[in-house]
Amino acid sequence: xxxxxxxxxxxxxxxxxxxxxxxxxxxxxxxxxxxxxxxxxxxxxxxxxxxxxxxxxxxxxxxxxxxxxxxxxxxxxxxxxxxxxxxxxxxxxxxxxxxxxxxxxxxxxxxxxxxxxxxxxxxxxxxxxxxxxxxxxxxxxxxxxxxxxxxxxxxxxxxxxxxxxxxxxxxxxxxxxxxxxxxxxxxxxxxxxxxxxxxxxxxxxxxxxxxxxxxxxxxxxxxxxxxxxxxxxxxxxxxxxxxxxxxxxxxxxxxxxxxxxxxxxxxxxxxxxxxxxxxxxxxxxxxxxxxxxxxxxxxxxxxxxxxxxxxxxxxxxxxxxxxxxxxxxxxxxxxxxxxxxxxxxxxxxxxxxxxxxxxxxxxxxxxxxxxxxxxxxxxxxxxxx
Numbered sequence: 001x002x003x004x005x006x007x008x009x010x011x012x013x014x015x016x017x018x019x020x021x022x023x024x025x026x027x028x029x030x031x032x033x034x035x036x037x038x039x040x041x042x043x044x045x046x047x048x049x050x051x052x053x054x055x056x057x058x059x060x061x062x063x064x065x066x067x068x069x070x071x072x073x074x075x076x077x078x079x080x081x082x083x084x085x086x087x088x089x090x091x092x093x094x095x096x097x098x099x100x101x102x103x104x105x106x107x108x109x110x111x112x113x114x115x116x117x118x119x120x121x122x123x124x125x126x127x128x129x130x131x132x133x134x135x136x137x138x139x140x141x142x143x144x145x146x147x148x149x150x151x152x153x154x155x156x157x158x159x160x161x162x163x164x165x166x167x168x169x170x171x172x173x174x175x176x177x178x179x180x181x182x183x184x185x186x187x188x189x190x191x192x193x194x195x196x197x198x199x200x201x202x203x204x205x206x207x208x209x210x211x212x213x214x215x216x217x218x219x220x221x222x223x224x225x226x227x228x229x230x231x232x233x234x235x236x237x238x239x240x241x242x243x244x245x246x247x248x249x250x251x252x253x254x255x256x257x258x259x260x261x262x263x264x265x266x267x268x269x270x271x272x273x274x275x276x277x278x279x280x281x282x283x284x285x286x287x288x289x290x291x292x293x294x295x296x297x298x299x300x301x302x303x304x305x306x307x308x309x310x311x312x313x314x315x316x317x318x319x320x321x322x323x324x325x326x327x328x329x330x331x332x333x334x335x336x337x338x339x340x341x342x343x344x345x346x347x348x349x350x351x352x353x354x355x356x357x358x359x360x361x362x363x364x365x366x367x368x369x370x371x372x373x374x375x376x377x378x379x380x381x382x383x384x385x
Contacts (some may be wrong), residue, residue, distance in 0.1 A: 010038035017042075017160050021132045022153055023139045026163025027113075027197065035162045036108070039139060043106045048098070051110040059120050063087055070094070084120040088127035095136045104135045112142035122149045129153055145197045147182075148259075181260040182280045185216050188288070188335075189317035195257035208249040210323055215266055216283060217331060219275050226273070229327055285335070288314045292338050295345075305349050308342040315339050340370040344379075351383060359383055 013035055017023045025035055040047055048070055056062035060079055067076040074097075078090035099105040115121065126149060132138065153159035184194040191213060193200045203209035211230065215221070223243070231239035247265075254263040266273040275281055288311050295307035319332040347362035363380045367373065 010041060013038040013162060014042050016162065017137070019134075020158065020160040021129055021134075021137060022150070022159035023137060024145065024150060024154075024159060024161045025139070025141045026161050027143050027145045027194075036141070039106065039108070043104065043137075046099075046103060046105045048105065048107045049110065050107065052112060052114045054114060056114065059084065059115070059124055060087070062115055063091070066091075067094075070098075084124040085127040088124050089131055092128055092131035092133070092136070095138075096133045099133065099135045104137070106137040106139055108139040108141065110141045112140045113144045125149050129158060144194070144199060147196050180278055180280045181254075181257070181263055182282065183254070183263075183265075185213075185281065185283045185285075186316070187213060187216070187283065187285045187320050188315050190322045191320045193254075195254055195260055195263070198257040200253055200257070203253055204249045208246050208253065210325060210328075211246050212250050212265065213320055213323060214325075214327060215273065216281070217285070217327075220272050222272055229325075284314045284316075285319065288335070288338075292342060295342070301349060305346065308346050311342050312339065312346075336369045340366045340373065340376075343369070344376060347379065347383075356383055 017039065023039070050066045050069055052062045053065065056065055063075060064079055066072065067079065072091065072094035074090040074093045075087060078086045082090070095105060095107060128138075150159060154161060182196055184197075186192040186194075191209075193212070203212070207230075211226075214226070214229065218225075223240075226243065227234075227236070227239040231242055234242065251262065251264055254265065255261065257263075263279060264276045265279065267276045268274075291307045291311035291314070295304045295311070298304050298307065315335070319335045320328045321332075343362045343366035347359045347366065350356075350359035350362060360380065360383050363376055363383065367376050367380070370376065
């Protein structure tokens with residue numbers, strides 16, 4: 001079955017997770033509920049669910065909660081005096097016992113981001129994964145997750161990631177030819193930035209944050225264009241000084257993510273500031289535009305529908321809602337027009353497929369973005385008649 005809103009097939013989800021000891025739900029996926037629903041259908045009553053609570057601030061605390069909730073006796077015993085590797089071995093034994101000789105069992109750990117950075121986390125997982133029997137699968141659901149210790153198992157094919165398969169960019173779990181920090185930029189909505197899965201929330205003022213998003217939005221730009229946008233009233237020497245100070249603040253904030261070293265967002269070449277070759281960028285707005293372009297270039301109705309649906313999935317709100325500068329407002333208007341056009345065409349497709357309620361819903365959403373469009377109102381009236 002294919003989910004009509006996401007165009008994701010449960011069969012495809014199950015194919016991608018088959019034989020994986022570890023499944024990670026990509027932290028920034030908006031299809032989380034679809035994936036969990038598919039996995040629940042697969043495992044049925046054999047899916048064990050545990051949500052890590054806010055007060056479980058250590059590895060031993062959430063494991064103790066899990067042992068009590070699932071009556072895992074081996075784990076409960078190991079926690080009384082063992083070390084993290086002992087806890088991992090005991091949990092693997094409990095899960096193997098729950099699975100028995102033939103049936104499969106899955107453990108879904110929800111809100112795992114509450115466990116991030118806990119002491120001995122890496123040692124625990126490094127002992128658990130090799131000891132899991134083939135009929136046991138652990139599923140991790142988190143809204144924030146770093147590369148380690150997961151990347152090694154992804155590279156080896158032991159672990160799978162759900163969510164990145166429907167992205168043009170694979171984000172922090174991308175495999176690169178050499179180690180580079182990965183910037184994930186979510187510019188629809190308030191605007192969020194993750195470095196190797198860790199969110200940057202402090203920018204040392206509004207200016208560094210605004211300049212960061214401006215440079216992301218414009219991957220090829222001259223110094224004069226930057227100065228005209230941000231410091232038109234300053235002299236060239238004054239603007240140059242403020243610019244370099246602000247760039248250093250951006251580099252400092254990005255470099256505070258654990259284990260990434262010094263990060264430079266841009267490099268200067270042939271009179272232009274361009275993206276640094278030492279950083280991998282994954283930008284939702286770039287992927288949004290690519291999906292729109294692919295849809296407009298395609299003549300296949302199924303492809304057109306899939307590309308537009310992916311674009312809508314990426315569009316989680318207006319472009320940089322928290323930035324009030326003129327350049328951001330212009331870009332917001334452009335993206336609103338693009339999402340309105342996508343919704344209008346999806347409405348036409350739904351109407352041809354005799355899905356009038358869905359066609360009407362798409363038009364209502366289009367009008368919420370572009371209330372001045374009389375043609376959309378006429379289409380809505382025709383569908384509702």
